[in-house]
Amino acid sequence: MDYDLSTEQAALREGVRRVLKDAPAPELAGLDAGQLKQALLAWAGRLAPGGFLQACRSGGLPLLLAQEALAAVSPALLLGLAAGPQLLGRLLARYGTPTQQERLLPALEQGRGLGAVALGETGTSPGPDSLQTTAAPQGEGYVLSGSKGSLLGGPLADWLAVAAESPTGLVWCLLPAGAPGLRPGPRTATLGLEGAAFGGLELNGCPVPAEMVIGPLPDRGSLAALQSWEDELLIAAGLGVLARSQQAAAAFAKEHRSGGKPIIAYQEVGFKLAETLTLQQTAQLLAYKAAWALESGDREAGALLACAKVFCCEAAQRVAGEALQVLGRAGFARGNPVEEAYRDAKYLTIAGVSMEISRQHIGEAVLAAY
Amino acid sequence: MDFAFTSEQRMFAEQVLRFAKNEIVPRCAEHDLNSRFDREAFNRLGRFGLLGLHFPEELGGSGADVVTSTLAGYALGLAGVDGGLTLSYGAHTYLCADTIFAHGTDEQRRKYVPRLAAGEWVGCMGLTEPGAGSDVAGLSTRAVQQGDSWVLNGAKMFITNGPVADVALVYAKTDPQARHAGISAFIVEKGTPGFSAGQPLKKMGVRASPTSELFFEDCRIPLDNLVGGEGQGFNMAMRTVEWDRSTLLAPMVGSMEYVLGKCAAYAKQRSQFGRPIAQFQAIKHKLAEMKIFVEAAKNLVFRIAWCKDQGRPLNHLEAAVAKLFVGDWSLGPSNEALLLHGGYGYCHEYEVERAFRDCRLAPIGGGTSEIQKMIISRLL
Numbered sequence: 009m010d011y012d013l014s015t016e017q018a019a020l021r022e023g024v025r026r027v028l029k030d031a032p033a034p035e036l037a038g039l040d041a042g043q044l045k046q047a048l049l050a051w052a053g054r055l056a057p058g059g060f061l062q063a064c065r066s067g068g069l070p071l072l073l074a075q076e077a078l079a080a081v082s083p084a085l086l087l088g089l090a091a092g093p094q095l096l097g098r099l100l101a102r103y104g105t106p107t108q109q110e111r112l113l114p115a116l117e118q119g120r121g122l123g124a125v126a127l128g129e130t131g132t133s134p135g136p137d138s139l140q141t142t143a144a145p146q147g148e149g150y151v152l153s154g155s156k157g158s159l160l161g162g163p164l165a166d167w168l169a170v171a172a173e174s175p176t177g178l179v180w181c182l183l184p185a186g187a188p189g190l191r192p193g194p195r196t197a198t199l200g201l202e203g204a205a206f207g208g209l210e211l212n213g214c215p216v217p218a219e220m221v222i223g224p225l226p227d228r229g230s231l232a233a234l235q236s237w238e239d240e241l242l243i244a245a246g247l248g249v250l251a252r253s254q255q256a257a258a259a260f261a262k263e264h265r266s267g268g269k270p271i272i273a274y275q276e277v278g279f280k281l282a283e284t285l286t287l288q289q290t291a292q293l294l295a296y297k298a299a300w301a302l303e304s305g306d307r308e309a310g311a312l313l314a315c316a317k318v319f320c321c322e323a324a325q326r327v328a329g330e331a332l333q334v335l336g337r338a339g340f341a342r343g344n345p346v347e348e349a350y351r352d353a354k355y356l357t358i359a360g361v362s363m364e365i366s367r368q369h370i371g372e373a374v375l376a377a378y
Numbered sequence: 379m380d381f382a383f384t385s386e387q388r389m390f391a392e393q394v395l396r397f398a399k400n401e402i403v404p405r406c407a408e409h410d411l412n413s414r415f416d417r418e419a420f421n422r423l424g425r426f427g428l429l430g431l432h433f434p435e436e437l438g439g440s441g442a443d444v445v446t447s448t449l450a451g452y453a454l455g456l457a458g459v460d461g462g463l464t465l466s467y468g469a470h471t472y473l474c475a476d477t478i479f480a481h482g483t484d485e486q487r488r489k490y491v492p493r494l495a496a497g498e499w500v501g502c503m504g505l506t507e508p509g510a511g512s513d514v515a516g517l518s519t520r521a522v523q524q525g526d527s528w529v530l531n532g533a534k535m536f537i538t539n540g541p542v543a544d545v546a547l548v549y550a551k552t553d554p555q556a557r558h559a560g561i562s563a564f565i566v567e568k569g570t571p572g573f574s575a576g577q578p579l580k581k582m583g584v585r586a587s588p589t590s591e592l593f594f595e596d597c598r599i600p601l602d603n604l605v606g607g608e609g610q611g612f613n614m615a616m617r618t619v620e621w622d623r624s625t626l627l628a629p630m631v632g633s634m635e636y637v638l639g640k641c642a643a644y645a646k647q648r649s650q651f652g653r654p655i656a657q658f659q660a661i662k663h664k665l666a667e668m669k670i671f672v673e674a675a676k677n678l679v680f681r682i683a684w685c686k687d688q689g690r691p692l693n694h695l696e697a698a699v700a701k702l703f704v705g706d707w708s709l710g711p712s713n714e715a716l717l718l719h720g721g722y723g724y725c726h727e728y729e730v731e732r733a734f735r736d737c738r739l740a741p742i743g744g745g746t747s748e749i750q751k752m753i754i755s756r757l758l
């Protein structure tokens with residue numbers, strides 16, 4: 009047992025912190041797609057040399073710590089940068105052919121291109137339901153038809169992996185932006201994470217050559233895997249939201265005065281911050297333990313990840329709400345870290361495996377264990 | 379960072395678990411329902427070595443580290459031992475015996491620690507008073523030096539093991555003008571003239587742990603019964619906080635894991651609407667709430683234990699976070715556990731009902747949740 013971070017465990021985070029010290033995090037909200045892509049690629053270029061993007065493929069505690077540090081500054085920046093290497097990157101690494109890996113991974117991991125994964129659809133739930141997007145065989149390859157709901161990083165992606173049903177099983181088709189028949193929908197206006205760029209896709213007879221197809225896969229395990237990779241990312245974003253909210257609220261409460269003393273001296277405020285700090289620390293340890301369990305192949309790792317997802321993302325939502333309450337009028341005004349955190353947090357409880365499904369998974373794991 | 383226990387620690391926890399299931403748990407329900415202290419179970423804990431695990435061998439212990447001691451407490455809860463017996467064990471071992479061990483003279487150690495570690499004597503710790511609970515420094519029990527004695531006057535309230543204790547570690551004011559700096563600690567033995575304990579209080583939970591008032595009326599004790607220096611009492615009481623937040627909280631968390639197992643088994647066996655209730659989403663939701671609590675709380679409690687093993691000074695913030703989380707966040711899951719059992723959960727026969735009552739103590743004893751929030755907000 010050891011509750012301290014080793015130098016190796018902290019190294020990746022230190023690298024990210026150094027980059028953040030040299031260049032303050034960019035203001036992403038309000039940028040158009042072109043500007044946003046430019047900003048993200050510039051940051052990808054800064055972070056790539058320290059190995060951050062490459063680590064997104066392998067996961068583990070060092071990555072979680074580094075992602076937390078980045079999200080504490082900007083959750084949107086984390087999601088915008090990591091979605092490609094973490095979701096598309098891991099999909100390629102686990103299921104892709106060597107040719108596909110050679111073609112896409114270097115660009116994703118050296119910060120030369122952005123990637124996204126298109127799974128979810130309006131009207132179906134990926135997992136229990138079969139997808140409406142179809143891959144019809146044509147020659148050696150397939151033709152894709154259907155549409156995908158709003159997805160993280162979709163409008164900016166240089167490469168997309170699109171999930172579809174072929175007559176012989178699930179396939180993932182790798183498409184470059186601008187592929188014939190692939191039409192990105194408009195950017196979705198979102199409640200939060202405006203800097204992360206969400207948008208849907210239309211696929212109208214989009215041809216995919218055989219060498220760009222993963223599958224047909226014998227089972228649907230890749231769907232569950234993808235969601236758990238996404239959960240790892242969302243947990244990190246949740247820790248970032250927690251840190252951001254707690255920091256801003258505590259600083260405000262120490263500085264803002266009422267009745268001749270800082271408002272933190274009042275129990276109504278001070279105790280609230282004590283509760284939120286408790287949630288933050290508890291969430292951190294639970295997330296670190298889940299990451300450690302995944303890394304060390306612990307048999308409970310899956311259940312722990314789900315526990316961390318529920319706890320961290322709900323805590324993020326609650327703490328951001330309380331922090332906003334502490335800031336009062338100043339928090340309600342647009343353009344401060346806490347109102348941003350408050351809006352960002354909502355996404356975390358919805359995306360990946362939702363809170364509701366996660367709790368069902370945990371319940372099932374408990375039933376199986378006893 | 380590494381969350382794994384050593385294989386020795388895991389093996390020892392297994393032994394404690396087996397011992398408790400066989401030797402202790404079958405006795406718990408009856409003692410809880412009758413609000414009776416189980417002296418025999420306590421003796422068994424002593425014989426197994428749990429009452430003095432961390433003391434050196436020459437004082438009757440086995441020199442265990444804090445993580446192992448915490449794990450032992452966790453295993454007692456996990457086995458299904460009631461919160462009453464684990465509270466009595468915790469107060470005896472860590473609030474009374476350990477304070478004598480950590481601050482006493484060699485003579486005091488040799489006289490008291492081995493007997494307490496063996497369970498031959500039962501110990502208690504008296505800090506709280508009828509008029510001073512959260513405001514510890516406001517305590518008013520007086521100790522005055524008269525010739526070759528200290529003379530104690532005053533009363534203590536809510537003292538775990540009070541009615542059965544052979545040895546009481548009592549905090550009293552030696553300088554009534556000073557607040558914290560005026561507090562000193564004393565050993566008072568059962569049978570000392572002027573010292574008596576009240577009737578056991580009738581409580582909602584932790585019923586097998588006897589709680590009472592202690593009275594001191596011109597109670598004369600030898601000068602040698604002062605523990606630590608004069609005016610050192612408050613600091614000594616604070617030293618017990620680390621134990622309180624690790625070894626005393628651990629059985630509560632272990633007990634919630636025990637309850638989780640009971641709930642899972644019940645959900646599989648109980649059928650309604652033609653199928654086991656385990657198949658309903660709402661039931662899995664309750665199991666998830668309990669599991670999340672257990673996993674979250676475990677990390678906090680073992681963090682305190684591990685830091686103490688590293689010889690670090692108590693991190694007050696982390697200690698308060700652990701106490702606040704276990705105290706406030708255990709209420710929800712223990713409620714879910716009860717509700718999962720429907721009407722049966724409302725009956726004494728089912729252990730979830732006992733756990734529900736027992737865990738109500740967590741946000742009160744050893745410093746209320748409000749006091750934890752006060753500590754955290756001051757440290758922010």
Ligand SMILES: Cc1cc2nc3c(=O)[nH]c(=O)nc-3n(C[C@H](O)[C@H](O)[C@H](O)COP(=O)(O)OP(=O)(O)OC[C@H]3O[C@@H](n4cnc5c(N)ncnc54)[C@H](O)[C@@H]3O)c2cc1C
Pocket residue numbers: 275469503504505506510511512513535536537538539581584589739742743744745746747748749752
């Ligand atoms: C079963 C049991 C066993 C116990 N065992 C022992 C033992 O072995 N030895 C021992 O010494 N004590 C023991 N205690 C006492 C326990 O530590 C106290 O009950 C506890 O510290 C609270 O003190 P109090 O009951 O006097 O409540 P009070 O201090 O009177 O508090 C009443 C309420 O006011 C709140 N409050 C108090 N001050 C503040 C403040 N500044 N700001 C905001 N809110 C505040 C409290 O949180 C609480 O909600 C035991 C108690 C119980 C119930």
